[in-house]
Amino acid sequence: MPEAISKTTTEPVIAAIATALGGAIAVIRVSGADAVAVAQRLWQGKPALARLPPRVLTLGRVGDAAGQPMDRVLVVCFPAGASYTGEPMVEFQAHGGAAGARAILAALYAAGARPAAPGEFTRRAFLNGRLDLTQAEAVADLIAANSRLALRQAELSLEGGFGAGVRTLWQAVTDLAAEVEARLDFPEEPLAVTPAAELAATAGRLAATGRAQAERRQWGDLLRHGAHVVLAGPPNAGKSSLLNTILGRDRALVTPVPGTTRDTLEELVEIRGLPVWLVDTAGLRQTDEPVERAGIDRTRAHIAAANLTVWIMDAGQPLAGQWPDLDPGQELRPFLPVINKSDLGVPPLAANWPFSRPLVAVSALTGAGLDELEQAIVTALGAAAGGAAGHDLPAPNARQSELLARAAAALEDAATGLAAEHWETAAISLGEAANALGQILGLTHSPDLLDTIFSRFCIGK
Template sequence: MSVVTGEDTICAIATAIGEGGIGIIRISGPEAITIADTLFNSKSGKKAVTIPSHQVVYGNIVDPNSQETVDEVILFVMRGPRSYTREDVVEIHCHGGPVPLKRILALTLQQGARLAEPGEFTKRAFLNGRLDLAQAEAVIDIIRAKTDASLRVAVGNLSGKLSEQIKDLRHAILGMIAQLEAAIDFPEEDIEETAAAEVARLITRVSSRLDVLLATAQTGKILRDGLATVIIGKPNVGKSSLLNALLRENRAIVTDIPGTTRDIIEEYVNIRGVPLKIIDTAGIRDTADTVEKIGVERAKELVGQADLILLLLDSSSPLSPEDRAVLALLPGRKAIVLINKSDLPPRLEMDEVGQYTQGRLVMKISVAQEEGLAELEEAIADMVYSGQVAQGEAAFVNNVRHAAALRQARDRLSDAMATIEAGMPTDCIVVDIRSAWEKLGEVTGETVGDDILDQIFTQFCIGK
């Protein structure tokens, strides 16, 4: 964004497009209250400019040119710095139809406001010191949360759980820099060797704390974005039935005819708080059908992109060439092998299956009888959390940008440790440690460039 916060007044519709009980137009900036005053006629005769902060007043929005009443509204005034952006903010709560919202927004623009860019309200909150960058990014995570677990992680980060840990780590690193620079500034004291030894001890401690945070990164990313899960198997093995069972609705067509599923079906499902982006694929087999062949090739591509594979085999039939072709896709992939139709007389040779599934979880289920599904859900949740503390009780790294910055900070500390062990000059150690301090500052926004800020806030919706 090229606009500097505070120089002008911005406005936007802050509620989702469509029909609803209430719609909100948000205005922020030095002229927010003045603009509202030109449009708002209160039933009590109050002028908007005289309304105390954080009071709600009932009235009408009136077109100042035609004197036409546009809608019956509630006006909410929040004077800076006690507002989301720390500027003067006005919210106009009107009826939630697209026409009144657009009419009122147009009037605010006519009175001198400009349309807010994506994320500009939150960017102003960050630039004005109300939120740090990690907290600002948590706002969009709350909006996009797919499960209660996702929401708890996002709310925890908005409240500052991650930011507090980052700030503590930066403070510890700053202490290291101070010790080393003192040794450089006072060479007559002959404390360089002692300072380097103390800094090495502190590097070990900080690196361990970074490792603890990074251990949550994979789980945090899954809770934020979802676990990309692909269901694969030969035709008519029960893939679509499993999708329907996990969704608890008939989303996919199920028949006894092999090859019913030709296209890719993708849905989100909540499994013990884990958002699964679950994908039902075409049955993998050789086929002359052009459409089905495309579906089979797409299924194979998705296997390579998946976080988790649910591979189905049929307990009631021997292992077929099609099954072997599916099992051959497993090497290097995280997978759970599901032996479906376990309620039927078994004909599958488990010893032969074991040749393909060594070290992998193999579970017997019956989708038709709803047997083993609860155990499958538990296994998926255990795989995601991997024994970590339950979400909401600690900081989670759920952002790829944050994880990258933490890894780079840890690498710079490793470089500093190598520099110490090599007996190199103290100022060389300081360079690596200061780089680690700056990398951690990128998480909270203290050392981040404008280009990164623009990239982050353009991901937000307009009005937030």
């Protein structure tokens, strides 16, 4: 029996309802060394659970400790080594009512199981070597994903795509460290050895790889938390109308009166697979009216914090005077100039057109240009977050990115040390890099770290 599995046989039995209560079916999971024995105390079907073929659904009844029948269920048993957690597992599929599922859970507790903590099944899967830590983290991302690309990203990591890249890097660092150690152990070895400059170049290349992977965090953050895209511009340009058109419903109030929108309004929408928080704002203009002024202050705060500002102008008005007076440095922020009401005809651009980006012409009224606008938003966000090249490349989360950056810094130190033939300092730096990469995979971990990671999970996962 592999070591990873034999280790699990002492784990206490845990149980939880894995599905949302009130659905058509409730799945109740039981895992641990004695899972089958505990579940058998409820099972009134034939044959005994221990004699059921593994991983096959069987219909039967469950009852409470007094033998009172509770529900007709489907049951499935997974043997150790062939279950989600790696331990023996039993799953009941019961009728979906909350009371019924809770009664089965209570009977399992009475039979010796204890309540599972959030993410405890996945934690056991990790500890039993069924998943590496990047895959375990991806399970939570998969559940939280609220857009097509976020889901794809989580799937990539769950399949091991992100972990594989880190493992390759870790292996290369470990190999390099072994070469350097050999120099330390046998300094006079006459055998052909790789020149120091070549070792330094290798360390430099590995550092660049780690750095590049760390920097993809921005793209990961966009996918996990959604991009903030602010619709801003002069009053009456059609910001609220565009929000409604993109959402496909009348969310914001639209009137011909300039200054209609006062408070900001945020809605989550999926644009080309990206989760986007669209923020409708009060039009920017000079005003002494206190309520409108307060709204304008909010607009400015949103622009300052946005991933992208879509600056909307009115084709029915002369363009001069419609562009923003940017604060110093603000022109560096991602900015997308748009002319709305293109159905009225697009006016010629003034010679002092201040934007480097091409102009997108749309009509919230007719929907013309909406595809181009959505594409321009996604392109601008991708460019700003470093995700433009290959939306399919795995992107790290904050923890993983910090460890990648730490590994890259240690590898840069190692490169310097190797170039100067300071073998001992180089060996220490390489050790640090390998350690940081190992922490991403969970090769080394502390209970505190696991508590932090798995506390984000739901109970039953």
